[in-house]
Amino acid sequence: MADRGDIDRVRESTDIVDLISEVTNVKKSGRSYMAVCPFHEEKTPSMSVDRARGLYHCFGCGKGGDVFQFVEETRGVDFGEALDLLATKAGITLVRDPGEVRQRGRRAAAIDALRHSVDVYHDRLKRAPDAGPARAYLRSRGYDVDIIDEWRLGFAGVDWDTLSKTLRTGGTDDRALADAGLGRKGRHGMYDVFRGRLMFPIYDLRGDPIGFGARKLDEVDRSQTNNPDAKYVNSADSIVYQKSRVLFGLDRARLHIDEEHPAVIVEGYTDVIAMHQAGVGTAVATCGTALGDGHFDLLRRFTPSVILSFDPDQAGSRAAVRGDAVSPLYRSDVDLMYAPMPDGFDPADLVQVGREDDVKMAIDAAVPLLEHRIRHEVAQHKLNTAGGRQRALRAAAPYVAQVDKRIDPLARDQYVALLARLVGPVDREIVEEIVETGRSRILEARTAPDRPFDRSEVDLLRVVFDNTETIQATPSDFRDERLRKAFAALEDQLRETPQGTPLDLSKVVDSGAADIVRAVALDPRPLPDSAEIKRRIHLRRIDGEIDELERKLAGTEEGTETHSDYLRRLIALQKEKRSSGE
Numbered sequence: 001m002a003d004r005g006d007i008d009r010v011r012e013s014t015d016i017v018d019l020i021s022e023v024t025n026v027k028k029s030g031r032s033y034m035a036v037c038p039f040h041e042e043k044t045p046s047m048s049v050d051r052a053r054g055l056y057h058c059f060g061c062g063k064g065g066d067v068f069q070f071v072e073e074t075r076g077v078d079f080g081e082a083l084d085l086l087a088t089k090a091g092i093t094l095v096r097d098p099g100e101v102r103q104r105g106r107r108a109a110a111i112d113a114l115r116h117s118v119d120v121y122h123d124r125l126k127r128a129p130d131a132g133p134a135r136a137y138l139r140s141r142g143y144d145v146d147i148i149d150e151w152r153l154g155f156a157g158v159d160w161d162t163l164s165k166t167l168r169t170g171g172t173d174d175r176a177l178a179d180a181g182l183g184r185k186g187r188h189g190m191y192d193v194f195r196g197r198l199m200f201p202i203y204d205l206r207g208d209p210i211g212f213g214a215r216k217l218d219e220v221d222r223s224q225t226n227n228p229d230a231k232y233v234n235s236a237d238s239i240v241y242q243k244s245r246v247l248f249g250l251d252r253a254r255l256h257i258d259e260e261h262p263a264v265i266v267e268g269y270t271d272v273i274a275m276h277q278a279g280v281g282t283a284v285a286t287c288g289t290a291l292g293d294g295h296f297d298l299l300r301r302f303t304p305s306v307i308l309s310f311d312p313d314q315a316g317s318r319a320a321v322r323g324d325a326v327s328p329l330y331r332s333d334v335d336l337m338y339a340p341m342p343d344g345f346d347p348a349d350l351v352q353v354g355r356e357d358d359v360k361m362a363i364d365a366a367v368p369l370l371e372h373r374i375r376h377e378v379a380q381h382k383l384n385t386a387g388g389r390q391r392a393l394r395a396a397a398p399y400v401a402q403v404d405k406r407i408d409p410l411a412r413d414q415y416v417a418l419l420a421r422l423v424g425p426v427d428r429e430i431v432e433e434i435v436e437t438g439r440s441r442i443l444e445a446r447t448a449p450d451r452p453f454d455r456s457e458v459d460l461l462r463v464v465f466d467n468t469e470t471i472q473a474t475p476s477d478f479r480d481e482r483l484r485k486a487f488a489a490l491e492d493q494l495r496e497t498p499q500g501t502p503l504d505l506s507k508v509v510d511s512g513a514a515d516i517v518r519a520v521a522l523d524p525r526p527l528p529d530s531a532e533i534k535r536r537i538h539l540r541r542i543d544g545e546i547d548e549l550e551r552k553l554a555g556t557e558e559g560t561e562t563h564s565d566y567l568r569r570l571i572a573l574q575k576e577k578r579s580s581g582e
Contacts, residue, residue: 011067011068014086021035037058040060112172113182117163121199131155134155138198141352142352154198193236194212196217198215210240213268213269236496243286249283257299262282264282265310266285271285305337309347337368374396374399377395380392387554391551393423397431397434542573550570
């Protein structure tokens with residue numbers, strides 16, 4: 001146990017306002033300070049912070065305490081670890097018993113290894129001969145030395161153990177390398193996780209390095225690199241890094257994000273850097289995983305508003321338009337906005353050609369994400385006929401239904417009015433009735449956890465988890481959102497695990513997904529035939545495309561070239577479906 005005098009010295013040396021400001025937005029209010037509580041969902045400050053007494057208390061959720069309790073709650077550590085962290089921050093050497101001195105915390109050792117790896121990668125990018133392709137790529141993107149230094153970009157050598165050997169020479173042990181996600185144990189010792197890639201360091205809110213995003217370079221010999229087909233390889237979850245609760249660039253962006261300056265979520269690492277170059281200092285990106293509640297929990301500490309601005313390529317635009325990356329499209333705790341970039345460019349491309357002003361104008365012109373989705377749905381239908389208006393109304397109504405009128409009646413009324421105006425002339429009462437019918441169906445689907453799973457989807461998931469057969473499954477192959485969530489929970493691990501190696505199901509943290517993953521994985525029935533599973537996937541995808549084409553045909557004028565193209569494709573798909581055995 002630490003000396004009581006040391007505990008008091010650490011407490012007195014720690015400014016609680018500065019400490020809380022590292023993870024949430026704090027503003028002076030009279031003689032005290034108010035903060036957006038990081039422990040529950042809210043938009044307005046409810047946590048009172050007393051700098052003189054070194055205490056905090058939230059009037060919303062009741063959480064409170066001193067600097068040690070705040071670190072324990074936000075970092076998920078015990079008192080001893082909280083004391084260590086604050087003592088290091090304050091430059092205080094704690095009095096320890098000999099046994100405690102000898103035991104170095106695994107987390108601290110992992111972060112230390114990551115900190116040294118940032119330096120090693122950065123130095124290699126600047127000096128190593130095999131980093132030539134990385135330097136050429138950065139020059140082609142307009143990155144000068146200042147940008148490379150500012151973001152501490154680096155290069156992982158192409159040899160199997162370049163980093164491992166360098167860090168071990170400096171005193172880093174194998175356990176720290178593994179804990180940091182930098183090395184793995186092989187038949188011939190430790191080998192590097194990242195090889196032959198451009199490295200983007202990822203930091204937590206305190207500025208400690210916790211992982212990397214690693215981009216492949218086409219000019220590098222792919223036989224020398226890990227996972228050569230993946231454009232990006234990201235750090236795996238570890239004792240210091242959880243991708244579902246990390247945003248690239250937030251350590252910088254948090255200084256600029258507030259109620260008047262929303263967080264801007266872009267597609268990737270280079271887009272974040274480009275946004276900051278363009279003067280949009282609130283830009284962040286997810287790190288190789290879908291945008292989820294953990295990311296919103298982070299951002300909600302600083303701002304009630306979030307702007308999505310994904311790449312305008314096929315995958316990125318679908319994520320923003322269809323809500324694949326954000327579910328639901330409307331959240332009562334966060335104002336979700338959408339800001340597409342102009343002319344088919346992504347932010348990095350726009351900045352590269354000197355169009356920084358266009359980037360800022362696009363962000364300033366952001367519209368509510370739900371409004372964008374409603375307008376997009378309505379635009380797919382011809383509104384000059386009663387049938388077209390009816391189809392448009394029924395297509396868009398489920399999105400309006402995401403707004404619960406009991407929780408946010410004003411927003412619900414506004415979106416009903418918007419839909420009535422877009423589809424009009426339609427009575428608002430009729431729109432409300434159709435929307436409420438759609439909401440009942442949504443609620444029914446959400447509150448029926450005991451409904452049986454689709455046998456084909458369960459079998460597909462079982463084959464995927466077994467990982468002995470090559471099955472190119474995607475989230476859209478699972479219509480049941482419970483099974484889709486279970487697949488998504490292991491999708492990243494599936495990409496990174498060689499075929500034939502069992503997946504580590506214990507890494508699924510989400511309780512709901514974990515229950516389903518275990519139930520599916522422990523199904524005692526023999527595994528189904530992989531060829532049959534592939535046939536079912538193929539047929540299901542054909543069905544999905546047929547449904548989409550039939551919807552488009554209903555909203556397209558007969559006799560036009562577009563209508564003929566849709567019809568030809570539909571006939572071809574129906575023929576393909578019959579030939580596939582159904």
